Amino acid sequence: MNPRTLPFWLAAITAAALALGAAAAPAAAQTQAQGSDRVVVPLSHPSQPARVNVSMVFGSITVRAYNGQSVVITTHGGRARHARPLPPEAQGMRRLTLNPAITADENDNVVNVHMSLFDGGGDVSLQVPVNSSLKLHTVNGGEIAVTGVHGDLNVSDLNGAIYLNHVSGSILANALNGRITATVDALDPDKPSSFSSMNGTIDVTLPPATRANLRMRTDHGNIYIDNGFQFQVRHTQASSSERGRNGMYRVRINRTIEGELNGGGTEIRITDFNGSIYVRRGK
Numbered sequence: 515m516n517p518r519t520l521p522f523w524l525a526a527i528t529a530a531a532l533a534l535g536a537a538a539a540p541a542a543a544q545t546q547a548q549g550s551d552r553v554v555v556p557l558s559h560p561s562q563p564a565r566v567n568v569s570m571v572f573g574s575i576t577v578r579a580y581n582g583q584s585v586v587i588t589t590h591g592g593r594a595r596h597a598r599p600l601p602p603e604a605q606g607m608r609r610l611t612l613n614p615a616i617t618a619d620e621n622d623n624v625v626n627v628h629m630s631l632f633d634g635g636g637d638v639s640l641q642v643p644v645n646s647s648l649k650l651h652t653v654n655g656g657e658i659a660v661t662g663v664h665g666d667l668n669v670s671d672l673n674g675a676i677y678l679n680h681v682s683g684s685i686l687a688n689a690l691n692g693r694i695t696a697t698v699d700a701l702d703p704d705k706p707s708s709f710s711s712m713n714g715t716i717d718v719t720l721p722p723a724t725r726a727n728l729r730m731r732t733d734h735g736n737i738y739i740d741n742g743f744q745f746q747v748r749h750t751q752a753s754s755s756e757r758g759r760n761g762m763y764r765v766r767i768n769r770t771i772e773g774e775l776n777g778g779g780t781e782i783r784i785t786d787f788n789g790s791i792y793v794r795r796g797k
Contacts, residue, residue, distance in 0.1 A: 553587040555620050560584075563645040563665060568627040574637045574656030574674070579644040579663045585625045586641040589616050647683075657692070666705070675714065689714055693789070697796065701726070706781035716786050719794040725779030728793070731770040735790035742795040747773040 557564055560583035568575055580586075616638075617628045629636055637656060642648070647665035650658050657674040660667065664682040676689045678696040684705035687694050693714035700721060701707055709716050715735075720726070722742065730737050739745050775782075784791050 551589045551616065553589075553616060553618050555585040555587065555618050555625050557583060557585070557620065557623050557625075557643075559623050562623055563647065564623045564625060564643055565647045565649075566625045566627070566640065566642055567649045568638060568640070568651070570629045570638065570652040570656075572636070572655045573629065573652060575650050575652055575658045576637070576639045577648060577650070577660045577663060578639075578641055579646070579661065580641045582641065582643060585618075585620075585643075585646075587616065587618055587627060588639040589629070590637040590639070664700075666702075685709070693717070698724075699796075701780055701782070703780045706783070708783045708785075710783075710785040711787070711789055713788045714786075715789045715792070716784055717792040717794070718784065719796045720775075721796050724775060725777055726775040726782045727772070727778050727780070728775050728782050728784070729770060729772050730784045730791055730793075732786040732789060732791050733769060734788045735786055737771055737791045737793075739793045740795035743793070744776050745773050747771060 564585060566577075566585055615629070617626075619626050627638065627640070629638065642663065644662065645664050647667070648660065648663060649668045650660070651670045652658060652674065653672045655674070656671075657677065658669050658671045659677040659679070660669065660681055661679040662681070666684050667678065667681060668686045669676055669678070670688045671690070671692055673691045674689065675692040676687050676694045676696075678685065678687065678694075678698070680697055680699050682698070682700040682702075684702040685696065685698070685707040687696065687709045689711045691713045692711065694709050694711055694716045696709065696717070697719045698721065701724060703725075709718055728745070784793070
């Protein structure tokens, strides 16, 4: 493929991926297993929290916390590549599929993970220390799932779902065309959290004692909150009107619901467009 024939945005992503590959630190140890590749990235300061950044164009991202001091990365062959039919010239032959190329570098407890743009996509599984902060991004062909991590979470999936299981800290989750399901063990009281989707349900379970200022809005859906919560509504569906300079009269209805959960506290914003919002009380 000639890079000169690529669209501008694709060429830019390609150049960035190649540059990151050239700058990768040699500290990561890599092993191969049947159907997967495994990379172990040691941290510069094992006793301190890690920050892990994963950016992909195709594929899923799965992250699990574990009692270790390294970041363990496992890649699996992409669905797009496996879906390709066997060409007529390959009849009577078996396909030797390579896993997607991966680049991982670490500096001062910051780990950056990138996948090759030319491999047709792939799935990435990570094991990270419990007290890690994550920045995860994927565009097509997969979901993002995080389990047991305690830190700042910044998670974005353009065309897939987001699942956050027993996480703690501050949360920024955005799924443009997918649902968000989150079970939160604890929120950082000093940082705001946000959940947003354009086309998908948002289902958030919070600890019973959570104190928060909730701001919720959906344009084409309903908002539900668990009866077990003490929720005091401060503002709901207020309208405003004005007459413009051209003489036109305009009425605006605000579908945002604001209120205090258990007396108020940290800021939580939940925004949807085509989907309902559920706020559940955990056990």
